[in-house]
Amino acid sequence: MADKPTKGLADVVAASTALSDIDGQAGRLFYRGYDIHDLAGRTTFEETAHLLQYGTLPTREQLSTYGEELVRGRTLGTLAEANIPEIAEKQAPMEALRTLVSLAGGDDPDKDTNDPEANLRKAARLTAQQPILVARYHAARTGATVPDPDPELSVAANFLLQITGRTPGEREVEIFDACLVLHADHTMNASTFAARVCAATLSDMHSAVVAAIGTLKGPLHGGANEQVMRTLESLDAGSVAQSVRDRLAAGEKIMGFGHRVYKTEDPRATHLRKMSQELGEASGDDTYYRMSKEMEEVVFETKGLYPNVDFYAATVYHYLGIPTDLFTPVFSVSRMSGWTAHVIEQHADNRLIRPDSEYIGERDQKWKPISER
Ligand SMILES: CC(=O)SCCNC(=O)CCNC(=O)[C@H](O)C(C)(C)COP(=O)(O)OP(=O)(O)OC[C@H]1O[C@@H](n2cnc3c(N)ncnc32)[C@H](O)[C@@H]1OP(=O)(O)O
Numbered sequence: 001m002a003d004k005p006t007k008g009l010a011d012v013v014a015a016s017t018a019l020s021d022i023d024g025q026a027g028r029l030f031y032r033g034y035d036i037h038d039l040a041g042r043t044t045f046e047e048t049a050h051l052l053q054y055g056t057l058p059t060r061e062q063l064s065t066y067g068e069e070l071v072r073g074r075t076l077g078t079l080a081e082a083n084i085p086e087i088a089e090k091q092a093p094m095e096a097l098r099t100l101v102s103l104a105g106g107d108d109p110d111k112d113t114n115d116p117e118a119n120l121r122k123a124a125r126l127t128a129q130q131p132i133l134v135a136r137y138h139a140a141r142t143g144a145t146v147p148d149p150d151p152e153l154s155v156a157a158n159f160l161l162q163i164t165g166r167t168p169g170e171r172e173v174e175i176f177d178a179c180l181v182l183h184a185d186h187t188m189n190a191s192t193f194a195a196r197v198c199a200a201t202l203s204d205m206h207s208a209v210v211a212a213i214g215t216l217k218g219p220l221h222g223g224a225n226e227q228v229m230r231t232l233e234s235l236d237a238g239s240v241a242q243s244v245r246d247r248l249a250a251g252e253k254i255m256g257f258g259h260r261v262y263k264t265e266d267p268r269a270t271h272l273r274k275m276s277q278e279l280g281e282a283s284g285d286d287t288y289y290r291m292s293k294e295m296e297e298v299v300f301e302t303k304g305l306y307p308n309v310d311f312y313a314a315t316v317y318h319y320l321g322i323p324t325d326l327f328t329p330v331f332s333v334s335r336m337s338g339w340t341a342h343v344i345e346q347h348a349d350n351r352l353i354r355p356d357s358e359y360i361g362e363r364d365q366k367w368k369p370i371s372e373r
């Protein structure tokens, strides 16, 4: 008979990875041995994606080659292109991305192979395409003309340009770039696990990241950042503390708080809180930042819970002018770098992921023909 399951696989070690590591007690996060505090604000998203996918922080030459690959990858195949208008009309952002990434896979020149070199090329193309897909989807649904991708601009700068339609300020780009770095990878989170389960059947990288996108979408995972903003919008600035206490007393979960692994502050939240404060103050109206601080205090006092990465990311994206329903797609823009690196890692040392289950259903049932049921 199978052992009792660990609900939600808490504390179960499901894979070996050299990509990222978390110390949940100390609140520390490392990408390939580099402390996130050393990377955020000092290393670009492009360097971080290279670190995850290729295993090293790039030299100038490697960065130039990889950067060019990311710029070349900013085109979509005809399958995705042709379907953007109808998808934008009928699907919400994360559903649309799930569909569009799948369609883009249909035009990928390496789609029929899991060869390691091909996987690296696909990882770069998927990382390059994700922000473009978000921008093109957003333009199609709003009827706005999206500026063409600017090959001189980084992933972060180009994304802000294409989403907001205006040239972003230098500091905005620095902050958004650091957001992308902070969201790039996070050990065996639910979406990465989904990607690895799919990849472990020796399915292809596009299928694995489609599984990951569908998994990130949920409000207990990446979808929480959008819900944080919706909560802030639903609260009255003058009664934040009481409303949050009431919601907690009613047994509601407050999105953006709590974490399976961190028992202290999520190290990414430390950076995002500062960014939210800076952008809020610079905008001339830091109400949402101040409301967030108040929420943080009340949730800690009442439940002893800390904010996770999604909490302050919400106001940071809001102040950067990103529409609320694109917050989770933004998460996917960054996490694509980690998901693809995990697929590469899974394929390099593969075994089918197939856990057991505990049977809790009926036994010894007697079959009856339909006429007697
Ligand atoms: C990128 C990311 O995915 S970060 C996480 C994003 N998700 C969210 O912000 C959603 C809100 N948070 C949560 O739902 C959870 O904290 C999770 C999903 C992140 C972690 O879940 P788990 O480790 O399974 O913890 P679980 O949900 O069992 O919570 C443990 C206890 O804390 C409570 N709790 C956890 N998070 C919250 C919250 N945000 N608000 C209120 N109570 C909470 C639970 O109600 C539960 O209480 P109980 O023991 O009295 O029933």
Ligand SMILES: O=C([O-])CC(=O)C(=O)O
Pocket: 185, 186, 187, 188, 189, 190, 221, 260, 261, 308, 309
């Ligand atoms: O690790 C997790 O469970 C969720 C998370 O914070 C992430 O994916 O960034």
